[in-house]
Amino acid sequence: MDTTIIKPNLQFELCVTQMMTSEELQILTLLYQPIIGPQAVSLYITLNTLANKSSSSLFTHHLLLQVLNVGVEELLALRYKLEAVGLIQVYVTEENHHLTYYLKKPMQSKAFFNDGIINVFLNLKVGNSDYQQLKQLFIQDIPKIEGTNISKPFNEVFDTTVLMQSSANLEASPLPQHPDGQRGVKLELAFDQELLFALLKQFGMDEQLLSDKLLDQINKTAFLYKLDEHELARLIFDALDSDGFVNLDTFRKQAKQYFQFLNKGKPIEVVEMPKINQPSPGMDEEKVILSKEKQLLVHLSQNPLDFLRFKQHQKEPVPADRQLVEWLVLDQMMPDGVVNVLVDYVLNISDGRLPKQLVEKIAGEWQRKEIDTTEKAIAQVRATLKAKQKRELEKTMPAAKKVYPKTTRVVRQEQVPDWLKTANQPKQEKKQLSEEDLQKIERMKKLQSQLLNQKG
Template sequence: MKQIWNEIQPVDQYKIVLKGMLNHFDQKVMSLLYQPLIGPNCYSLYMTLWNEVEVNRLWSETWNHYHLMNFLHLNLQQIYEARLKLEGIGLLKTYTKNVDDVRTFIYELQPPLSPEQFFNDGFLNIFLYRQIGKTHFLKLKKFFSDQRVEASDFQDITRSFHDVFKTSIDEQMIYNEELQEISKLHGDEQFIARREAEQIKIENHHFNFDILFAELRDFMIPQRAITSEVKEAIIKLSYLYGINELDMKSILLSAVNAEQTIEIDELRKLARDWYQIEHQEGLPQLVDRIQPAMYRSSVKNEGDTEEEKLITYLETTSPRQVLMDISDGSEPAKADLQAIEDVMFQQQLPPGVMNVLIQYVLIKTDMKLTKNYLEKVASHWARKKLKTVKEAMEFAIKEDRQYKQWVNTKDNKTQRRKPVRTEKLPDWFAEENNEKAAQKEIQNTESLEEKRKRLEQIRNQYKKG
């Protein structure tokens, strides 16, 4: 529990507000389109918060988080993790304030995307396809669509308002100031209404449009072709497929039509085709991406020192491959890949930073990829806006004492005290006080040492491709 004690506590109060009315159809969208992506805990949390708001109201009563824990049969850690997922996928906004040592949260539920928005998102629909497969995906698309009604062969005989109604209201009533005044809302009031959902916005930290425009300067693409919608699609596609500025230039050149415009659907198709050619895979996974060029170090080739070589390796290798290298080429467990992908999706950590995190967590948890610990450290790194491999290494060293407390707190609750052993760490994770570290004797390290050697071998394995 102490892992999230600063973030949330059972006694903390919360209120729920709806950003516009939600309806029965939204529930179907949540159940069939979002639940495969966010999982049952997130779905249950969203639906519970929704139902705690009375019918035809926008605000709920005040509750505390003990209530949620008892109601959902989830501990506070699970509720916190579910909340973060809902925030990351655009279904929840969270606000907080402290008054007289009482912390209160406002959970603002966001409406889900409409089926049309979801299936044309170019992001969520791809992850849903990969999660449930083609057959189920097509069934869901059919479920949320129907045949278009064509009225072009019919004559429109609809009567207008003036054809049907006659008014007897005099001019004095029309211009009555009191009537106009009482029709308005005042202060903090708002009308209850159905509001459109906001699509997920990918922050433009990984793509440099200046480089793209410089590359396009010698080609006959008018500036007006790169509209705001095209820019948004470029950002999303570059994030999803790992497309850099140079490759995006080639894709854009192929996407320009005879009218010198760019159609979003064609741009998405070309980006997908590019990915399949480059990776020989059906659909992308976050764990297969490598560090974007703009966040790589300036070290040429592989560097001279061991640290520079390791940085180069972590910058040019995907998280999946890092796990495979540590396991001597064995395919990583599906649960491990899912845990890494969830963290990358929620916290938007660059792949190189994720690689450092993988190494660090494996070292600290006896070569076990503990998801709770992984998510806790990842959220801390995301708040610190770590973008480069070197930043992540230095920050892990700086915060190691705090991270040890997180592990020890959990271990002390479930295990008796075990003999202390000094672990062998990669070169980038050197202790600040080398003299004290050298005085400690390594205990019970035969089997552990064999596992640690795999981390040492990865520097050489990547050279072999």
């Protein structure tokens, strides 16, 4: 079952450990609402109210659609926001496709403002002035009491003499914890941890200096400022204090300064990930392929400079690359999709670089071939990769296998380029596929997948 698909008559079960307190409702309203919006907060409160008011824990999505006055797609988008900020977790069983919504309580204000991700997003959403005002609302003033604290400690009042009579009493059972009981924002790892450790060793640092808590903060910083492993290693090394430990505040400050330096002082922007329609469970394989092709075309149709930023992890292109892309769009009048396919192809075959001569050469070739749509550009890249793969395979073949009888069929097949083959020839080749041909096809598919691979 596709977990993103919900229908009005589909049932779900609500799981809530405790109801919200008035303090948590204030945190939800003033701190979470600016990030996820009032409708997502309304969905969360509705689910909490249903769980509190009803003796049954089973409900249909039709009830939510009617109460919130939204459509299915909008309801799903609101649920995603709650999932993203850690207010809800969704579970599905493979046996009967049973859905369970596990509602989590909002973070306490102190944990919220120390999170490192969600508090930064709140600052970006409302601005630093309003952020500081909201923060002041939740700062608890510690009362100033004169005099000396003479309160007795625990071990001066209680002893263990009686408890020693039964050793079993010495082990107190803690409260049970849910395996996913951690509150707050959950992030996937934004960097290659093994590579980071290897780079730190080059600086003479021991990976054991990085605790799980510190790694979590490093991961959040890497996500916020789009830092790779080399940049992280340098910033971590520069944040070492006199005792050889990583100063987290120094690390965060230097990461922010480094980001602002690279982006010429431009602030971080809060953006929502583009919605990608998932294929429904009932779609056959052919329709799923068409759906993926459609998503690919949409991805490649964006503004070429935005596409280049996407390929560079949202970092601004260098002036030479920007001028090259603008030359393709303005001077050569190539469509955005064609430019993006060309840029993606050159980046993949040139180790992340955009050599000007190579780009101009390919652009000229495509202009002569009248490649003016994204589909034609993708087909041209596939044909080029196929021809290149064929030449590489022929070079690696043993000499004995290269000696073919000089039949007319073989000679004609070698002379005709792939992009000029007629529609009948693939049928003839299909009848004579050997193990070697199948290997060629598999390698070609891998190259195509690498070329057109997109994140997320």
